[in-house]
Amino acid sequence: MRTLTVGVVAHVDAGKTSLTERILHEAGVLDRPGSVDAGDTRTDSLELERRRGITIRSAVASFEWHDTLVNLVDTPGHSDFVAEVERSLAVLDAAVLVVSAVEGVQAQTLVLMRALQRLGLPTLLFVNKLDRAGADPDRVLAQVGERLTAEAVPLGAADAPGSPHAAYLAFAASDGEQADLREGTRAARVQPVVFGSAITGAGVPALLDALTDLVAEENGPALATEDDALEAPAGTVFKLDRSPSGTRLTYVRLRRGTLRVRDRLALAGREPERVTGVEVFGPDGLQRASQVEAGRIAVLRGPTTARVGDRFGPHGQGTRDVELGRPSLETVVDPVDPRQRGRLFTALTELAEQDPLIDLRLDDGRGEVAVSLYGEVQKEVIATFLEEDHGVAATFRPTTPICVERVRAVAAAHQLIDVSPNPFLATVGLRVEPAEVGHGIELGLEVELGSMPPAFFAAVREGAGLTLGEAVHGWAVPDCRVVVTHSGYYPRQSAMHAGFDKKMSSTAADFRSLARLVLAEALARAGTVVCVPVHRFELEVPQDLVGVVLAELPHHRAVPHTTRVPDRSLGAAAVLSGDVPAGEVHGLAQRLPHLTRGEGVLTTVLDHHAPITGPPPERSRARPDPFAQVRDWTRVKRAWPAD
Known part of the structure; x- marks a missing residue:
């Protein structure tokens, strides 16, 4: 039996959780599908999720279909919980993107489809709510082709859409056509489309058939064999939780090998920790087990240092780095x-x-x-x-808004050991240079790597990172190059008939503290510009209200770049896109229902940071301020920052 891990993703209210419930019912896991309105869905297990009718945390359920064990991952649809979606995408073999047959392609649908395409993740589209009044599968399919993918391939047709009797009629396919479609789907070049209804079940069996026939046959690992038992376990941590008693629970997707109770697991290269318990997702729910095989999703007990995104074992095939955008507010x-x-x-x-x-x-x-x-x-x-x-x-x-600082110019500073006013038993010289957006932090050397112990270089890196985390105005510098230009230290020394004397010997703390101060001095000389986060927005509004909304945007410092007005005969909403400062998003969202008769839909995602106009905002510091210290080096003591 092969395994397949599938994520269900969608714009909020497209019917994603209802589809998950219907899938579990069709697969025989549930006697009847739960209802979001009734608050009795299997995957929305948190009381808050049921009360609000939204998915907040990703949930896993497993079932068998056509000799394939399918791990189904239900993810949030609301853009405020996009990080939870991000964590799930990293462990998927394929995705089902749900699109409403009534509302059509919506703003968050676009964000998700771009992420799926960027990852090269095999994706099937399920056009949901076929039984709802106003369902128009032909219009939605045209939107999919125009806005999501030009390679959408319907696997069937909708019958009697917009009525309670709506049904899905699958096309017959030849062996040759099926082979080409299978190859294109696995390579993420083609996106098959199924029409249906999560409420009535129309099209859902066909969706499951398509997943197992087009994706799972050769994609995704088989359950463990004897050879796999000898292979080192490899996988990814994608979720952390706690049991009612407070025990940490680590959710992992195992991609290679077999992981057993009492095995020692080195997460992200840290010290190995013992696995004291394993629970594995299967058709009967979460069950205790002595081991977990490749392809399965399990909950581990024992590891206490696990972090979301940690990998273990040999890395490579099947691992994905996913980021849909970091938070821009605090x-x-x-x-x-x-x-x-x-x-x-x-x-x-x-x-x-x-x-x-x-x-x-x-x-x-x-x-x-x-x-x-x-x-x-x-x-x-x-x-x-x-x-x-x-x-x-x-x-x-x-x-x-969470701002960032960008370095304006090249500047340097240094302090020499045993030369006033430097109180530290260390020599550190640093030059800071601007770097392009996305470059990250780079530490370069203009001194010999053997000029001092590796631990001291590591301390310089750590100290520099602390200063860059709270720069001139308290905001982080995400991109720059820091070059070590000077280094020097006193080796371990001892007083007569005594052990190591740190009063006479350099320590890592000397280098960590001095690097913080020297880099602060260099940054102050270079200068920084504070930049505010700017979101790319997509705003769906009724076509007759485009003018009203365009007049409102300047009040929120939003700048529209494109306005797409589809054929009025299709009845689709107009789509405005552009930029809006992160701090203005909430205000715009609050005004939108009043301006659009409650029909407007706004989705935003962090796009870039722009230099601020006017006085730069200051962020309070969580750590001692090195910039205040370097204004007068004579006040700096070797104990800083402890004093």
């Missing part, structure tokens, strides 16, 4: 009861384990805790988790 979280500040931080730390892009920041000086966000809905969800799961009522300060 807020400070305060407990309603100041006495619960410690509990608040503990609870947010647990949430940050499950979603590392929350990027928890603790300002030790002010005692403030800040988190990163995709949007206001995510803020509401975090508040609910804090109160209901951890008993902490919290308030959120106004959301602000």
Whole structure:
């Protein structure tokens, strides 16, 4: 039996979770499909998900179809939870992109399709809600061809769309045509299309047939053989959770080998940790097991340092690096009861384990805790988790954009060992240079690699990274080149009849602290420009209200670049696209229902950062400020930053 891991992705309210429920029912896992409205779906297991009718956390269910074990991953549709989608895409063999036969191609549909195409992930399209009034599969198929992919291939036709009797009629295909379609689907050159309804079940068996026939036959590993047992296990961590008792649960997709209870697992190259328990997803749900084989999804107990995205074992085939965009907003979280500040931080730390892009920041000086966000809905969800799961009522300060700093020019600074005012037993010289967007942080050397111990070079790198994380105005520098121009140290020395004396010998702390200060001086000389996050927006509005919406955009500093108005006879919405500052997205979203009779749909994604006009905003620092220190080196002591 072969295995196939499939993700179901869609714009919010396209019927993604309803399709997941119907698939599980058709496969015999559920006696009846659950309902989002009734709050009894299998994959939306969180009470908050059921109450709000949205998917917040990815969920896994498994079933068998045509001699294939299928792992089905249900993902969120709301753009505020795009990070959860991102984590799921990294472990998929294929995806089903759900499109509504009524609303058609929507803004988040475009974002997801671009990601799937960029990853080269085999994708099938399911045009849902065929039974709904207003369903128009021909119009939607035309939109798919125009906006998503020119290689969409219908596998059948819709019968009686827009009525309760709507059905799907599969085309007959010759062996030759089927072979070509299979090859194109696996190579992600062709996207097969099935029409149907998650509510009535129309087209769902045909969708499952297409997945197993076109993707799974040779794609995805078979269940373990005797040879696999000898191969080192390799896989990816894609989700973290905690049991009701607080035990950390690590969700992994195993791609190679066999992983057993009591095996030691080295996650991302860290020290190996023992696996003390394994639970494997199967048709009967999550079951305890002694081992997990290649192709399966399992929950591990034991590892305590696991992080989302960690890989283990030999890397290579089957691994994907996915990023749909980092959060562009942040807020400070305060407990309603100041006495619960410690509990608040503990609870947010647990949430940050499950979603590392929350990027928890603790300002030790002010005692403030800040988190990163995709949007206001995510803020509401975090508040609910804090109160209901951890008993902490919290308030959120106004959301602000997460800016970055970009280096303006080339500049350098250095301090020599035993030369005033340098109090550290270290010589460090650094030059900072601008770098193009996306370059990342690069550390170069103009000194001999053997000029000092590797641990001291590592300390310089660490210190430089700390300064770049909170630069001149407190924001991070994402792209630049730092070059080590000077180095020197005192070797380990001992007083007579005594052991190591750090008063006479250089330490890693000397280099870490001095690198922070020297780079701060170089950055201050080079200067930085603060840049604000700018989102690319896509705005669907009724065609008769395009003028009204265009008049509103300047009030939110939004700049439209294109306006696409389809054939009026098709009744499709007009689509506006352009740029809007991240800090203005929420305000625009709040105005949209009033302007568009509630019919407007806005989706945004972080696109770039633009230089700010006016005084640069300052971000409070979570760490001691090296820029304040280097204004007067005579105040710097070797104990900095501890003092």
